[in-house]
Amino acid sequence: MGRLLLCTAAFGAAAGQAGAQAWPEKPVKLIAPVSTGTALDISLRMAADRLSQAFGRSFYVENVTGGMGLTAAQTAARAEPDGYTFYLAGVGVIAADRHLFKSLPYNPDRDFVPVAMIYDSSAFAIAVHPDVPAKSVPELIALAKAQPGKLSYGTGSVGVLGIPGRWFNKVAGTDMVPVPYNNAAQMMQDVIGGRTQVVFTTVGALDPFRKAGKLRVLAVSSAKRFPGWNDVPTIAETLPGYNIVGIGILVAPSGTPAGIVQRLNREIDRILKEPEVVQRLLALGMTTSGAGTPQSVAEFMRNERENWDKMLRGVNIQPQ
Structure with missing residues (x-):
């Protein structure tokens, strides 16, 4: 019986390998x-x-x-x-x-x-309108604390898209006001137009506005700096452990x-x-x-x- 079970298992394994080699059909x-x-x-x-x-x-x-x-x-x-x-x-x-x-x-x-x-x-990134005086994450935190509830930030509204800003407020001790958007294009238009002062969105979405000088990118949300954005620090360099x-x-x-x-x-x-x-x-x-x-x-x-x-x-x- 033991030998039969071993033979059956070996046959099953061989059949599985043969099936994997024939895949996809x-x-x-x-x-x-x-x-x-x-x-x-x-x-x-x-x-x-x-x-x-x-x-x-x-x-x-x-x-x-x-x-x-x-x-x-x-x-x-x-x-x-x-x-x-x-x-x-x-x-x-x-x-x-x-x-x-x-x-x-x-x-x-x-x-x-x-x-x-x-x-x-x-990665996500945090960026500000050029008129915002903050040029770094520490300066943004100081500005937000000096003006409680005065700064607003654009953020996605679906699923996890709203979490980067909420977690930033939590660990930085700030109370910037979230403005959730279903439409990413409208979110970008509003921060460029100055209707919101800050935006949390993806690196890919921010890149053209960064290159055009329409927004100032302060930091990225990843644990390491983003390749090609080597002059942009991570949020974690100011707030250790921040990684979204x-x-x-x-x-x-x-x-x-x-x-x-x-x-x-x-x-x-x-x-x-x-x-x-x-x-x-x-x-x-x-x-x-x-x-x-x-x-x-x-x-x-x-x-x-x-x-x-x-x-x-x-x-x-x-x-x-």
């Missing part, structure tokens, strides 16, 4: 939880194009929007774990949504397995064969080391350190959850 779907043309969508399409070339099968992006990202996560979680559906999960699904919503149509700990990092940092970034992690429905996950991981790692890919991600405001391994990505996800747990409890977020 049909088109592979990559779910993006955003509309076309956004930075996350562009990064995923860039990966899909190169994966199609590498494997000789179509990898295509399906945009599943609505429900503040929950619809896409639910779609991915309920997909067949056959290696033909993957999902680019952001920091909301990985770490924050369990604080933002009273109930979720998926379980972030149980329903997904990590495949590869696509980008490990999509977007992330993009390709995940699969739980139960997806490990051999397929490993094959895809290795190919994505090769793609992310191409200089052209690195530069295109930087242009979108993203950095990559490679795909990692499924195990290292799982550890990264655990660390992100701990960081966001601390922040979201700290700002006393109320779930919807």
Whole structure:
């Protein structure tokens, strides 16, 4: 009986390896939880194009929007774990949504397995209108404390987009007034026009206004300075431990064969080391350190959850 069980296990492992080597035998779907043309969508399409070339099968992006990202996560979680559906999960699904919503149509700990990092940092930045006298984060904090409730800042209104400003107020001891926007273009117009004095938004969104001299960027939200913005400090250089970034992690429905996950991981790692890919991600405001391994990505996800747990409890977020 023991020998039979060993033979059965060996046969199953061999069959799994053979299946992974034959994969993919049909088109592979990559779910993006955003509309076309956004930075996350562009990064995923860039990966899909190169994966199609590498494997000789179509990898295509399906945009599943609505429900503040929950619809896409639910779609991915309920997909067949056959290696033909993957999902680019952001920091909301990985770490924050369990604080933002009273109930979720998926379980972030149980329903997904990590495949590869696509980008490990999509930094936010804090910028001010040129008429604001503050030229650094310490000067902005001093100005805000000298004028309690007088400075207002533009911020996104969906999901985690409002957290960078709220956490800044918390750890800096300031009370700048948040002005949430559904429309990012309007948010930028208002800070450029002086209707708000400060803005928290992504590096990618700020870059053209920084280059044109229309806004003064004070700092970035990542733990390290952003490549190409070497003269711009991090917020953490003034407020140690401040680290809020977007992330993009390709995940699969739980139960997806490990051999397929490993094959895809290795190919994505090769793609992310191409200089052209690195530069295109930087242009979108993203950095990559490679795909990692499924195990290292799982550890990264655990660390992100701990960081966001601390922040979201700290700002006393109320779930919807």
